[in-house]
Amino acid sequence: MAETKGRPGNPFAMENSAISEILGKWKNKQSPLLMTLHEIQKNRGYISRESTLEISEALDIPLARIYEVLTFNNYFKLSPPGDVVISVCTGTACHLKGSGQLLKKLEKVLGIHIGETTSDGRFHLQYVRCIGCCSLAPALVINGKVYSKVDPLQIKQILAEWQGEARESVDEL
Amino acid sequence: MSYERLCETAEQECRDLEKYDGIIYTCGSTGCVSSGCQDVIQAITDCIASHDIAGRIKLIVTGCMGLCSLGPLVRIELKGREPVLFKQIDSLTIRLIILEYVLQVFRQKDAFVFPYFLEQFVVPQDLPFFTEQKKIVLANTGKVDPARIQSYIAREGFMALVKVLSSMTPEALISEMAKSGLRGRSGAGFSTAAKWDIARKQQAAEKYIICNGDEGDPGAYIDRSLMESDPFSVIEGIIIAGFAVGAAKGWVFIRSEYALAASRIEQAIEQARDWKLLGNNILGTDFSFDCEVRLGAGTFVCGEETALIATMEGKRGTPSHRPPYPAVKGLWTMPTVINNVKTLANIPPIIRNGADWFRAIGTEGNSGTKVFSITGSALNSGLIEVPMGISLGRIVYHMAGVAETGTMVKAVQIGGPSGGILPPPFFDVKVEYESLRDLGIFIGSGGFIIIDQTVSxxxxxxxxxxxxxxxxxxxxxxxxxxxxxxxxxxxxxxxxxxxxxxxxxxxxxxxxxxxxxxxxxxxxxxxxxxxxxxxxxxxxxxxxxxxxxxxxxx
Structure with a gap:
């Protein structure tokens, strides 16, 4: 994924002090890199070029190593996602119960492909491998809220929930 | 922290619960959260307040009760009555249940007759789904409050640690584990005791324990459920493993998708530290041990031992050649024992009850139980723990309830992307590492998908x-x-x-x-x-x- 410029007014914009705080917390611990990346992404929604430079300096890890880890793992985002991140579970159980149709329906309704963000910056669509809700397949997660046994017909109704004012994201996922 | 203090806490906890005339257990795991248990919990709290029965009934938010497809699940245990498990509860039905069941029992006592209109919400306890299970690893799930260490202590929690630290040497502990015959529960089935013994014999400045909670199989969620429902038993297992191999530091490596599991384990570690069950001089001995959580980042291969180690070291998670095995040369080149969540959760009950007790369950060479997450075309899907040696057919037709639905089963897929697909004529095979391997199936993570005729x-x-x-x-x-x-x-x-x-x-x-x-x-x-x-x-x-x-x- 190519590095893109952060949009102005990005709701995840984080004070630099928050980054230093995270770096300070992990600096002297063993195995700090992944956790630092996790916390920054949780705070900011993605890992910017500036953040990686700061991490590199504070933790004394070469930039190349940081990008190696960032791009190897599916979880990290290098560009700002939409305000509302929709993750469709594509685990085996969900696959068998029709997660493919859910994805197609979402792509159609939102007018974007998997991995893209709507032009207004509102919705980001992605898939995840398994969220562990296999008995309630198919499932999808929107900003941490899990929806289970989802029917493609419910998609519009679910999206409507997230259409208006930015809802506070649940502190999970 | 001492043995006496643990016993006091356990007694205190039991006395506290005795005061109540009833306890409402509500599942608060990811599955039930997604089916709306938060509203149910709120409704119960409101109801208890509005009917002013806070002194008579207690609400406990537990982990997984197993039958995830029928969630949210609520179990109500009233004094003098059999526990009742209610299914597919929402905020309205729970109000009705409290009004027509709990309050009526309080009021009418022995004259109470269970109202017919509530029958539709009751899960019969004699379902084969429940009766055929043998719970060791899942014994506490759905019963303890995963957010309170006292709740775990009241169920013999940390008694295995007391036994190990007060009366066993690492050698004795490993030979006890060898006697139990416990094998790694994440697929390969390597002897846990043998792995520990290799690491123990290494001379090194430091040794590490890693609890592998990077459950990558898309279709299995046993580790998630265990970490969410009974985090303290996993922690206790890690500490005991640390004592066995002479490690002072442990890590719990959890998938990033499992946010609730990670926060429950974090919370459990903090409480164990506060109670001095982690840290320096545990239980007044000279054994010191601490552990921390590390998150994965959505990569399946990181569940592989050497890739996991690379990830922990801050590199990209690619595997490397074995040997040397991690138990010899692992994290930062130090001997490292990597055990799965399920394996570690098996350890406290084995120590508490003894190796012979464990050996008596299951079959020769395959002692103990195996947890499967049943999904696909099953009537009852969820988590089950069965003794090793049970036949596949019993799980498919009786426990999963496929016989009732009349679904034509085409196959069962076991073990996720590394496992295999088996047709009904082979369903009399026993659940054992070797018998399944002979058929080309690896038990793997415990994913169990029932496939009907409609699937290509x-x-x-x-x-x-x-x-x-x-x-x-x-x-x-x-x-x-x-x-x-x-x-x-x-x-x-x-x-x-x-x-x-x-x-x-x-x-x-x-x-x-x-x-x-x-x-x-x-x-x-x-x-x-x-x-x-x-x-x-x-x-x-x-x-x-x-x-x-x-x-x-x-």
Missing amino acids: LLDLLLYYLDFAVDESCGRCAACRIGSTQVLGVLKKIRKGRGTLDDLALLERLCMAMKNASLCGLGQAAANPVFSTLKYFPEEIEGYITTREVDTHER
Whole structure:
């Protein structure tokens, strides 16, 4: 994924002090890199070029190593996602119960492909491998809220929930 | 912290619960959260307040009760009455239940008759889904409050640690574990005691324990459920493992997708530290141990031991050659024991009850139990723990309730992308590492998917191979190129352009992957193809001979 410029007014914009705080917390611990990346992404929604430079300096890890880890793992985002991140579970159980149709329906309704963000910056669509809700397949997660046994017909109704004012994201996922 | 203090806490906790006339247990795991248990919990709290029964009834938010497909689940235990498990509860039905069941029992006492209109919400306790289970690992799930260490202590929590630290040497502990016959519960089935013993014998400045909670199999959620529902038993297992090998530091490596599990484990570690069960001089001995949580980042291969270590070291998670095995040279070149969540959760009950007790469960060479997550075309889907040696058919037809629905089962898929697919004629096989391996099936993570006649196995193979291509780390050619080629051939067949020669080509490619791949991911990625070719050749040949044209976009 190519590095893109952060949009102005990005709701995840984080004070630099928050980054230093995270770096300070992990600096002297063993195995700090992944956790630092996790916390920054949780705070900011993605890992910017500036953040990686700061991490590199504070933790004394070469930039190349940081990008190696960032791009190897599916979880990290290098560009700002939409305000509302929709993750469709594509685990085996969900696959068998029709997660493919859910994805197609979402792509159609939102007018974007998997991995893209709507032009207004509102919705980001992605898939995840398994969220562990296999008995309630198919499932999808929107900003941490899990929806289970989802029917493609419910998609519009679910999206409507997230259409208006930015809802506070649940502190999970 | 001392033994006496633990006993006091346990007694205090039991006395506290005795005061109440009833307890409402509500499942608060990811599954039930997604079916709306938060509203139910709120409704119960409101109800207790509005009827002013706070002194008589207590609400406990527990972990998983197993039958996830019927969630949210609520179990109500009233004094002098059998526990009742209610299913598919919402905020309205729970109000009705409190009004017509709990309050009526309080009011009418023995004259109470269970109202007929509530029957539809009751899960009968004599379902084979429950009665055929043997709970060791899941014994506490759905019963303890995962957010309070006292609740775990009241159920003999940390008694195994007391026993180990007060009366056992590391050697005695390992020989007890060897006697129990416990084998790694994440697939390969290597003896836990043997792994510990290798690490213990190493001379090194430091040693580490890693709890592998990177449950990557898309279709299994046992580790998630355990970490969410009974985090303290996992922690206790890690501490005991640390004592056995002489490690002072442990890590719990958890998938990033499992946010609730990670926060429950974090919370459990903090409480254990506050109670001085982690840290310096645990229980007044000279044994010191601490552990921390590390999150994965959505990569399947990181569940492989050496890839996990690379990830922890801050590198990209690619596997490396074994030997040296991690138990000899692991994290930062120090001896490192990597045990699965399920394996570690087995340890406290084994120590508490003794190796002979554990050995008596299951079969010779396969002692203990195995937890499966049943999904797919099952009436009852959820988590089950069964003794080793039970037949597949009993699980499929009786426990999962497939016989009742009349579903025509085509196959069972066990072990996720590394596992295999088995047809009904083989359902009398016993659940054992070896008997299944002889049929080409690896138990693996414990994913158990019941497949009905509507599913095309070629499509399922395409799904698994697509997964393998996506998740292959790319380090070795056999897996990187092999998986892509196998997927290509399968796609060609799916489009109706295959020839019968392609079947032989598939075999050859899969064999090459199996023999030449660096790690388990590549070696096992071909397993689903092998078992389909072996047991369901017609599923693939059909697309070749009838030239059925693919109408689906892929």
